[in-house]
Amino acid sequence: MTQEEFTEQLAEIKSHCNHWGKQVKEASRRLASRAGMSKLIINDVEARYLLFSGKEVTLDGEPAKIIGFHNRFATVATLGHDGPYREAQFAWPTVQRIVETQGGQFKS
Numbered sequence: 001m002t003q004e005e006f007t008e009q010l011a012e013i014k015s016h017c018n019h020w021g022k023q024v025k026e027a028s029r030r031l032a033s034r035a036g037m038s039k040l041i042i043n044d045v046e047a048r049y050l051l052f053s054g055k056e057v058t059l060d061g062e063p064a065k066i067i068g069f070h071n072r073f074a075t076v077a078t079l080g081h082d083g084p085y086r087e088a089q090f091a092w093p094t095v096q097r098i099v100e101t102q103g104g105q106f107k108s
Contacts, residue, residue, distance in 0.1 A: 010050075045069050052095060057104030059086060064106065066095060076106045 052066045052074070059076045062083055068075040074095045077087040088108040090098070098106055 048074070048092060052099065055099060055104055057099065057106060059088060059106045060108055061105075062086070 048069045057064050059078050062078040064076050064078045066074055073089040074092055075087050075089050
């Protein structure tokens with residue numbers, strides 16, 4: 001498996017994982033196995049990035065993005081296209097719940 005194929009398949013994990021932690025780690029373990037590696041180490045920061053970066057979300061009805069993957073709390077920030085820049089912080093489990101059950105519609 002080439003580095004490019006590995007990178008593409010890791011991106012595929014991001015697009016197909018809808019659950020926190022265990023599924024990401026299991027998918028990365030399978031990918032590492034196919035790549036001939038004994039183990040692919042994935043930490044919480046990488047898991048958060050894989051699951052939530054690029055998700056289409058809103059904050060109070062405005063387009064937003066999830067940032068702060070290295071932080072203890074997530075930041076949901078508006079993109080500032082249709083109004084003033086706003087942001088709100090949420091616990092990571094709350095981010096997961098809102099993305100999964102409320103379609104990523106955050107309220108500050």
